[in-house]
Amino acid sequence: MKRVATGNMARMLLNGVLIGLAASLFLYGCAGDEKSAKGKKLYHHYCSHCHGDSGQQGEGFNWDRMPDPRPKNLASNAEMSTFSDKEIFDTIYRDMRDTSDPNVLDDDSYFAVSTMPTFKYTLSEEEIWSIVAHVRTLHGMSLTYDWMGRKKELEEAFQVIQQEMESTKSAYETAIEKAEAAQSAYEDTLTDAQLETYEPKDITVPEEAPFLSINAKFEEAKASVENFSKRPKKTRIERPDLTISxxxxxxxxxxxxxxxxxxxxxxxxxxxxxxxxxxxxxxxxxxxxxxxxxxxxxxxxxxxxxxxxxxxxxxxxxxxxxxxxxxxxxxxxxxxxxxxxxxx
Ligand code: HEC
Ligand code: HEC
The missing domain is CATH 1.10.760.10 (Cytochrome c-like domain)
Known part of the structure; x- marks a missing residue:
């Protein structure tokens, strides 16, 4: 009697686990589909003219007019399966560099073609991952890169740098306070006649440089977290001064x-x-x-x-x-x- 009950319990538990597993796989699958559906839309808008809707060479309306070297066949599993998800991401999310510079051409980790534009300043990182997910479907693969893990990594890196920034900032503020106190103590020792010609010095402390440097990194890490899901800001650019000799x-x-x-x-x-x-x-x-x-x-x-x-x-x-x-x-x-x- 007792054994049967335990068996039932075990089976019920197992069923629960299996249902849970199936549900999470289902959700995971849907998230994947949703991701590549969004990526498909973006791909059609930003990539098809050069790469073709199906990724085939010669298909995009811009193909014949693109300078060499032309892109690989994104629909070919043989060609594209040698790239990792991250490598595909990097070809879309990189800074443009002078490709006539021999150092760039010698840098194997760098994709030295100027006619493949970067989308780093146009789309969010998350959108670019959705495009990579779609590109994967063009050659019968699916995205395996843990992009949620990447998001978490950025958030954690931000927290670490935030703590460091705060302690550096408080050291800087303390140093400023001390220097100000020293200056006013000095001013108290001056006679009225001396005060008449006295010019207070600008207060500078050696703690300023490390604060500015960590603060820049802090702003960068903050932007990385924000930019993961949001497109870069579309602030209108100020009028430039274009006068020149x-x-x-x-x-x-x-x-x-x-x-x-x-x-x-x-x-x-x-x-x-x-x-x-x-x-x-x-x-x-x-x-x-x-x-x-x-x-x-x-x-x-x-x-x-x-x-x-x-x-x-x-x-x-x-x-x-x-x-x-x-x-x-x-x-x-x-x-x-x-x-x-x-x-x-
Ligand atoms: C103006 C045309 C143009 C546009 C727009 C464009 N690409 Fe490219 N793409 C290229 C060229 C040119 C190459 C590089 C060819 C080379 O170096 O062999 C390339 C290379 C690639 C590669 C690496 C495969 C290879 O050929 O080495 C991928 C992946 C890729 N592009 C994806 C995209 C995605 C995704 C988009 C849209 C977000 C996009 N491209 C938009 C022209 C373009
Ligand atoms: C991926 C393709 C692409 C690349 C790369 C690109 N452009 Fe454009 N550009 C366009 C498109 C598309 C338009 C039309 C804008 C619109 O109405 O949406 C445009 C519009 C322009 C215009 C306005 C032209 C007019 O007659 O109204 C200028 C100027 C321009 N681009 C300059 C540049 C310069 C300079 C670069 C390189 C730094 C560049 N573009 C790179 C696609 C591109």
């Missing part, structure tokens, strides 16, 4: 020309003299058509001016965006030289 202008134009091709791969999406991508408008006459202030602001943060534009924010610095703006200002092809698109 003629001699300096010539230098900046050359720099901008190199950035255009070698760093930011603008030519992957825009054409000049009928060469280059078709994702964005041709820029042959940009110097006539477009206002430099607007161009600068657009390059720094296109999403702040047009929320769903397909042009990603490529993370150009103030200096780089200025050089690009000066360069685009020189693109002044006469109308007759702009090739007329062939009728379909």
């Amino acid at each position: 003629d001699a300096e202008l010539a230098v900046q134009v050359e720099k901008g020309k190199s950035l255009y091709r070698n760093t930011y791969g603008c030519n992957g999406c825009h054409s000049l003299n009928d060469e280059g991508g078709l994702v964005g408008p041709e820029l042959d006459r940009a110097g006539f058509r477009l206002n430099p202030t607007w161009v600068y602001q657009w390059i720094r943060n296109p999403q702040a001016m047009k929320k769903h534009t397909r042009m990603p924010n490529l993370g150009a610095s103030d200096a780089d965006a200025k050089a690009l703006t000066y360069y685009l200002g020189t693109l002044r092809a006469p109308i007759s030289q702009v090739p007329v698109p062939e009728a379909e």
Whole structure:
């Protein structure tokens, strides 16, 4: 009698565990599906023109116009299964670097192609993971990377740095208080005549440098946690000061020309003299058509001016965006030289 009861208990418990397991697998599966469904939408908006809806070479409308090297076949299991999830993520989430720099070309860990844009400054990390999940389905695999674990890691790193920042900050504040007290004690010893010519010194303490350095890291860690689920901020960029001497202008134009091709791969999406991508408008006459202030602001943060534009924010610095703006200002092809698109 007793044994039967225990057996039943055990079976009931086991059933409970199995139901729980099935439910969590179901939820896990749904979360995965939901993730790649979201990724599919984003992929169609931001990637299909170059990579094709199915990931096949030659399928995207921009394929024929992209400079070499062209992308691999994202639909090929043989080619893509050699990449880890994290490696695929990194190709989408990286800073643009000068690909004509031999150090970049020698760096095997780096993907040295300027015409694959970064999406780091346009989408959230979580959205990019959902895109990786979708890319995996294109070649019959599924995402195994623990992206929730990654989120937790970022949160934990933030907490550690927050504690360090707080103790460094209080050491800094104590040092400032002490220095202020010392200064006012000194002032108390001065005669009225001395006080008349006395200039108080700016208070500086050696504790300031470590505080500023940890504070910068703190802000960075905070941004990483926030940016995991949220897109980078779309704050409108201030009006730039674009006044420049003629001699300096010539230098900046050359720099901008190199950035255009070698760093930011603008030519992957825009054409000049009928060469280059078709994702964005041709820029042959940009110097006539477009206002430099607007161009600068657009390059720094296109999403702040047009929320769903397909042009990603490529993370150009103030200096780089200025050089690009000066360069685009020189693109002044006469109308007759702009090739007329062939009728379909
Ligand atoms: C302007 C065209 C363009 C756009 C837009 C673009 N890519 Fe790429 N992509 C490329 C090029 C070019 C390469 C690199 C080819 C090389 O180095 O072999 C590449 C490489 C890749 C690779 C690595 C495979 C390989 O060929 O080495 C992946 C994965 C990838 N892209 C995914 C994406 C995703 C996801 C998006 C959208 C979020 C996207 N790409 C948007 C052009 C583009
Ligand atoms: C992934 C493709 C892509 C890349 C890379 C890209 N652009 Fe664009 N760009 C676009 C698209 C698409 C538009 C059209 C914007 C819209 O209306 O959404 C555009 C618009 C523009 C415009 C406005 C053109 C006009 O006639 O209104 C300028 C200027 C411009 N881009 C400059 C650049 C520069 C400079 C770079 C490199 C730093 C660059 N783009 C990189 C896709 C791209």
